[in-house]
């Protein structure tokens with residue numbers, strides 16, 4: 001690399017882990033994208049990419065931008081994280097490849113087809129309960145209720161103590177951020193929560209026919225140890241509750257704010273699938289995560305030294321006007337091809353098909369019954385290091 005051709009780095013005082021940013025990240029996204037293809041964040045001493053082109057390039061180059069130093073702000077190769085690293089999220093090939101193959105087969109199209117009827121039944125039950133029921137919390141009573149029932153049942157975790165899944169998700173995703181108040185609050189009850197999760201991942205505590213138990217068939221086949229299987233089951237529990245909960249919450253909000261687009265979906269429920277892709281683009285639940293440079297490299301002429309942490313804003317990439325027309329317009333009729341709401345590259349969301357199944361089934365059931373989704377109080381924004389959604393979403397589903 002010829003050093004004197006390199007650009008002087010652009011730096012920014014923006015703090016992507018501050019309450020102002022969480023309340024409304026979009027003006028900050030504009031600034032980060034416009035500052036340059038890569039920006040030095042002074043507050044945390046990390047780089048950030050927020051333009052679609054660079055986000056896609058970094059996610060597509062796992063050799064240069066690895067996951068095995070953690071996908072949070074901490075370089076886990078140097079510091080050690082708060083939990084044992086994930087066998088999927090925080091691994092590079094070849095370990096990642098083998099682990100992902102196991103999970104990917106468990107979440108195969110055939111496996112998902114087998115879950116659909118149950119998901120549909122549960123969606124009807126939930127929709128029956130909420131439509132015409134007056135003022136509700138769209139988060140606890142609807143968005144969280146569904147994955148907590150259908151996903152937890154599908155994995156096969158014990159019914160007793162399932163409420164621990166929510167604080168666990170909070171630990172996993174707030175734990176990717178810096179050591180701020182949100183991080184500390186998430187970890188407040190870490191020992192108890194971790195103990196329940198650890199137990200729930202054991203073969204003897206899983207139902208014999210669930211997705212979790214299927215991981216253990218690879219133990220019986222002599223491919224992996226029981227400890228390793230438990231770690232893979234942990235990934236299901238880490239990845240599958242908050243993400244879908246918050247995606248459903250974002251969907252409610254988008255449709256409440258755009259009733260004319262809810263009408264389109266009601267008249268043609270076949271459009272739910274495409275609408276969900278637009279929700280993922282427009283209000284990506286998993287907004288930011290990190291990669292780590294494995295060598296001295298450069299992004300668009302700016303030197304990125306080895307071991308640098310690079311923040312990836314998929315949320316900003318999904319609204320980059322260099323890529324999208326009218327990116328700040330919610331339009332379920334647009335083409336969303338290429339959105340990075342499920343990431344990209346070898347770590348692209350392995351659960352995206354089950355996430356789509358859950359949301360499609362639930363919104364379809366809702367579209368058949370609810371004429372209007374009304375926000376009936378002040379929504380309370382979720383302040384969260386990684387995820388975007390609502391803490392509380394006062395809502396009324398009109399029959």
Ligand code: PQP
Nearest residue numbers: 086088089235238239243286
């Ligand atoms: C966004 C895996 C995936 C899923 C893990 C883990 C945690 C979170 C996620 C993030 N994730 N969608 O612990 O293996």
